[in-house]
Amino acid sequence: MKHFLSVQDAPDVDTIIQEALAYKQSPRKDGGLGEGKTMGLLFLNPSLRTRISTQIAARNLGMETIVFNVDKEGWQLEFHDGAIMNGSTVEHVKEAAAVIGQYVQVLGIRTFPGLVNREDDYSELYIRQFVKYAGVPVVSLESATVHPLQSLADAVTIRECWKENRKPRVVMTWAPHVKALPQAVPNSFAQWMNAWGAVDFVIAHPKGYELHPDFAGKATVVHNQNEALKGADFVYVKNWSSYQQYGKIVSQDSSWMMTAQKLTQTRQAKVMHCLPVRRNLVIADEVLDGPQSVVIQEAGNRVWAAQAVLSRILREL
């Protein structure tokens, strides 16, 4: 693996899930793989889970990490070619990326979409420039349109929880929120479920929240949440803002919050969320505190997903 920016960089999804689970069984089995190497972790936006889980994964492989919170440490980057830099940006990504590439052997980056200019966001302007100029492998720690380490951890969690000899029905449902959030997590989850092929995948959301067809792909899309939930084995709850009316909140319909009552329609579905989750707005307390929630296990699996990806990158360095 050269870079890890989306499911397209992964091998067969089942294979990498198995690699992640093998690390969960034996975290230090490749403890010397990254010896003498350093991974830079660049955050253009803050992170808790992603930062800590990636740091742990790197160390399990014997690799050091250095964190740089670009936003908090006062370093405003320029991303536009030909810019006359007489404003607020202090360094162009051409230099920033190339310099960091001099210091580290692997570079992890988190960027967020502006949610204003759809073309900029969906061209992955920011992370693609890091790939172009860093000269070392780049791992997405979430970018404008996808969050592949999260999606891999999600797939690992489904694999762990599923013991039956049939395809599980996996329903990803929109839920309300007070802020306009990126489409990265739902785009990415859809992309991985479609690529995996080991599940029956359904997307439920109010009209106006259609995902870009490249991500929704062949999924069944319904606008009635109850219909979607019937017979579900996994319910992935997530808010996102509109792709069509780009970055806008076109509904805050509170009836889409996930509740225990709604779950009665499922086959005792496991409930998933990437976290952080706003309680009693996105998912009710009773669900998160109940036996069907696997959100903590899912967050724990972030380590093994990152470790599977990093080990593949280290082997090809």
Add this chain to the structure above:
Amino acid sequence: MKHFLSVQDAPDVDTIIQEALAYKQSPRKDGGLGEGKTMGLLFLNPSLRTRISTQIAARNLGMETIVFNVDKEGWQLEFHDGAIMNGSTVEHVKEAAAVIGQYVQVLGIRTFPGLVNREDDYSELYIRQFVKYAGVPVVSLESATVHPLQSLADAVTIRECWKENRKPRVVMTWAPHVKALPQAVPNSFAQWMNAWGAVDFVIAHPKGYELHPDFAGKATVVHNQNEALKGADFVYVKNWSSYQQYGKIVSQDSSWMMTAQKLTQTRQAKVMHCLPVRRNLVIADEVLDGPQSVVIQEAGNRVWAAQAVLSRILREL
């Protein structure tokens, strides 16, 4: 030791002092105890001494650390049960604590009191919820009402400095300040001195600054600083805000600042302070720059106090 939240979690005070001093003699003697383990250090408030000394202590035991400045990295946590999270908090402590507990083997946390709601603060609302939900041992890096790693370092310093064959007279005296400060340090120092029993302990403060009786305990309390200082072997200087008129500054009496003149009443007492200290407001330059000050030695002992605590926790993991 499962958790370390106050003196009540420590073994006999003399025993843990000796363990700390043994690490001071030989910092790396248990260098493999924490191998392959990680301690998370979560700061809801900033820290210099506590962070660095705990990181050094952890590394002396072979344990890695990961720091997360919750306040600076933009992660506002919700602590109230049943909250409808449609405001500024982005994650509930139930998830934040449980997730971090998936990643690290020991969790250190610093929380501060709000100094507004006394019941909330004295119930230790914040740190107790981390204990409840993290699922791993929790070490207080200062909480709303106590600062046990500081107090252990204080006791270690007194033990190091005291060679005579009688109980030293230890006087903790209030001093003026421009801000309303927590009672955590004086509460905790009083609690440890009382539990230790190896000193004659006196508390001096203007009326209105009485500590909660659970912490003041059996200490002699006087309102005349000069009377308290007579014959003192150790003088512990510290400002705190009122417990009765909760969080308020009820006096800024500058005559309580510690000066060389005042120290002439003592038996060449050693002067202690937890730092940071505002010079010429809390303690005069002449004292801090003079031979009776042990504040730097005291700060240095923070490492050995933390190491004694972490080694006990690691042995029981």
Add this chain to the structure above:
Amino acid sequence: MKHFLSVQDAPDVDTIIQEALAYKQSPRKDGGLGEGKTMGLLFLNPSLRTRISTQIAARNLGMETIVFNVDKEGWQLEFHDGAIMNGSTVEHVKEAAAVIGQYVQVLGIRTFPGLVNREDDYSELYIRQFVKYAGVPVVSLESATVHPLQSLADAVTIRECWKENRKPRVVMTWAPHVKALPQAVPNSFAQWMNAWGAVDFVIAHPKGYELHPDFAGKATVVHNQNEALKGADFVYVKNWSSYQQYGKIVSQDSSWMMTAQKLTQTRQAKVMHCLPVRRNLVIADEVLDGPQSVVIQEAGNRVWAAQAVLSRILREL
């Protein structure tokens, strides 16, 4: 080497350049030199290159690092002797430095000039107090008037690029900028070039930007950029504010921006800059993206400069 604050702390410049280049060849050859030791990295101002390159250098020598961003972590230090600290500063450098000196074996510090009080800045008030009170070796990560780790990396880069059997002509030229910047980088580069003696050194700037004579030294100073560039083998581009009208911008003359056209007057000079660089204000895109730019190589050499310095300090600990 006890401290590293300027070229005066270095051995013969050629010697330390060779030591840096030896580490570039073999980064881990002294991998056990810093074992069990920790370097504190204190930033009173933000840093990307300096922090990461120094962390990598320390680790290559087996030394751990702990970073403390004083400015971002909310710790305002007092530097004035005798101050009555009833304002915004929370800790005096006397305590801060001495305490950190209890925890780490080597202390790296970045301070910036205020650009208001020239005497304060040029007395190196801040870093000298750390040296006075820390009790451990101090490494400048850039101070008010010099940036010696940068200058050593610059000299290493010139040595690497220069194969001819004559002294290269090295021209440091002022360039325009929108902000008032310190003189630390040009001061320091001039100081090292003068001390090195292996180059013919020229400084070019508009009138009013004369450097302090202690730094400019015996360099040839010209006010006509084209004249300076004729026959140049290396062009070091950098903005700085005025020393005479202290901290002021006395010209923003855009004709001093470095362009491909101007470089035609040189002997295919290599172009250097300490970074970050504002494109199309200080240096044109065509130059930075062209074959004569060595700015990325120069930034990469920061690691080996730091490693040469740290290894000398560790050997004398």
